[in-house]
Amino acid sequence: MIKYDFPFIDERSACGACYTSGTTGMPKGVYYSHRSFVLHTMAIHQVFPMNPSDPLLQLVPLYHVNGWGMSFAATMVGAKLVFPGMWSTNDPKPIIDLMINEKVTRSNGVPSIWISILNYLRAIDPKPHFNMKVVSGGSEPPVAMMRDLSELGIEVIHAYGSTETSPLTHIYVIKPKVLSRMRNDEYWPHRAKQGLPIFPMERKVVNEYGHDVPWDGKTPGELLERGPWAIREYFNDKRTFDSFHGEGFDIWWRSGNAVVIDEDGYMKIVDRLKDLIKSGGEWVSSIDMENYLMAHPAVYETTVIGVPYPRWGERPLTFVVLKPEYKDKNKNALRKELLDHLSSRFAKWQLPEILFVESIPKTSTGKFDKKVLRDQYKDYFSKEKINEI
Numbered sequence: 296m297i298k299y300d301f302p303f304i305d306e307r308s309a310c311g312a313c314y315t316s317g318t319t320g321m322p323k324g325v326y327y328s329h330r331s332f333v334l335h336t337m338a339i340h341q342v343f344p345m346n347p348s349d350p351l352l353q354l355v356p357l358y359h360v361n362g363w364g365m366s367f368a369a370t371m372v373g374a375k376l377v378f379p380g381m382w383s384t385n386d387p388k389p390i391i392d393l394m395i396n397e398k399v400t401r402s403n404g405v406p407s408i409w410i411s412i413l414n415y416l417r418a419i420d421p422k423p424h425f426n427m428k429v430v431s432g433g434s435e436p437p438v439a440m441m442r443d444l445s446e447l448g449i450e451v452i453h454a455y456g457s458t459e460t461s462p463l464t465h466i467y468v469i470k471p472k473v474l475s476r477m478r479n480d481e482y483w484p485h486r487a488k489q490g491l492p493i494f495p496m497e498r499k500v501v502n503e504y505g506h507d508v509p510w511d512g513k514t515p516g517e518l519l520e521r522g523p524w525a526i527r528e529y530f531n532d533k534r535t536f537d538s539f540h541g542e543g544f545d546i547w548w549r550s551g552n553a554v555v556i557d558e559d560g561y562m563k564i565v566d567r568l569k570d571l572i573k574s575g576g577e578w579v580s581s582i583d584m585e586n587y588l589m590a591h592p593a594v595y596e597t598t599v600i601g602v603p604y605p606r607w608g609e610r611p612l613t614f615v616v617l618k619p620e621y622k623d624k625n626k627n628a629l630r631k632e633l634l635d636h637l638s639s640r641f642a643k644w645q646l647p648e649i650l651f652v653e654s655i656p657k658t659s660t661g662k663f664d665k666k667v668l669r670d671q672y673k674d675y676f677s678k679e680k681i682n683e684i
Contacts, residue, residue, distance in 0.1 A: 306330040312530070313360055315458050323538075324530030325458050331524040332367065335461045338493050338524075339368040342466045343401075343430060343452065350375040350397050354390070354404040359660045360462040363430065363454075365403050374401070384411035384661075391415060395423055405433035405661040406440065407596065409451065413444055414595065414618070424448045430466075432456060433662050435564065435582050437589035438483045455489035455562070459548050461524035464496045465489045465562055473559050487586065488563045489554070496522035498562075499547070500554055505540070512557035515565045515578075519547035570665060572601030572609050579611055579645050587640050588613065591633060593621040598655055598663040599647060604676045611647030612672055614655050626651055648675075 310329040314322035345351065351369040353376060355362045369376055377397045382389050384407060391412060393399065409431060416422055425448035431441075432454045441451040456462025467490035477485065492498050500508050500516040508516035519540055521527075527546045529535045540547040553565040565571070565580050572579040581599040588597045596616040604610035621629065630649050637646055656664040 304329055306333075311361060313358070313458050323532055323535055325526055326530050327361070327461060327524070331461060332361075332364075335364050335463065335524040336367045336371055339364055339463060340371070342463075342468060342493055343368070343428070343454075345369055345372050345374050345401055347373040349400045350377055352377045352379065352390070352393060352397070352399040352402040354379060354402055354408055356660070360456070360458050363403055363432065363456070363462055365401075365430070369401070384408060387412045387415045391423070394425060394427070399425075400427055401429070402427060403430040403432070406431055406436045407657070407661050407663075409436070409444060409449075410440055410589075410596065413440055413447075416447055417443075422447060428452060430454045432462075433660065435487055435489075435586055437586050438487050439590045441486060442483050451486075453487060453490060455564070457550060459526045459550075460496070460520055460522070463493060464498070464520055464522070464525070465492055467491070467561075470559060473561075485561070488561045490562065491560055492562075496520060496525065500556055501540075508555075510556045510558055510560070512555050512563075515553045515555050517568065518550040518552045518554045518562070518564075520550060521547045570601070572599075572611050574601070574604070574609050574611070575607040575644055577644075579641075581611070584611060584613065584637065584641065584645075584647065587637060588615070588633065591636050593617055593624070593629060593633070595619075596655055598665065598668070600665050600668050600672070602669070602672055602675050607644075610676055611645065612668075612675060613647040613649045614652050614668065615649055616652060616655060 306329045308329060309326045310332050312324060312326045314324050345368060349369070351365060351374055353362055353366050355365065357366065361367070366376055375397070377393055377399060379390055379393060409429070427449045429449060429451055431451045436451055436453055444451055453467040454463055455465040467486055467488060498518060498520050500518055502508050502516050508514040525548050527539070529538070538549050540549055551568050553568050553571055554562050555565055556562050564582060566582050570581050572581060581601070584599045585597055588594050594615055595618045597613060599611050599613045601609040602612045615633065617629070633649055634646055656667045658664050
């Protein structure tokens, strides 16, 4: 038996560090204590329990907010860890082989990963059936993706967090009273919400004046958070004083997310404050538009940005990657079909310009890199271009 004498370590000393991805500027340093690591790991088991018979496929890179803390949670209970090594969303077969051969029951990953896995599984026959619960985060999972994966035995659980909060602060859990009054057509859209806060994290949603907004599922505000695994400052960074609200022990981290909370306490992100599109004085949610487009059978991936528009301030510009079987279809006809699809949910003035592309740039963590797209297409709706469209 191996014996190891553990040294005494101050639980409040730094255990690890991550840097934000820098999508709004230079990356900012976030340091985590031993204490926050342990508390965060225990909290994962509140809402996403594992036991020694639950192999975890760790798809989230460990450099991305410590792999969302999942590998620590698995280690805490002695569960097997399955690391995939190098792989690509263009060829998810090695991942699916691991899922089958290692009898994986737990995993994690951003929606683009699960979309890739789903599209591969759709194309093979016979289709394998799994017994998996997976955490999806980073962006709102498309409803069609969650529904179709569930038919293959993969339950997608939407969770929310950030580098600054270790990351987990919210997860979707269905309340019995909510389920009992829910119509069938409301079930999957409800599961796409970011969910409920995890004890003992605290949240509040405030307007531009710092006042709490009502929990009516309609009134947006900025999400503020605090708790034992949320930061109170960035490492050695004087640029970020406006990232926090309050002082002393009453410090809240400002997430930069515009959210609504319904009467049952469920949170839904409307958009990043910087990603909200203001067209003709009205707000358009890029997230809602992306999710509705993903329900169309021709769409493999899509993202929406706001681009300066001379007359209305901004206009949505949508980038669509088509599924292989649709790539040779007439693009004008497909564009009209997608706009008709959007028209059932969005007003005419909200409809975007649609561009078909081979791929969409992504960050190192698999999120769509809207910063790159906004910079590249900032002049797309110039007066000269509008005359061409």
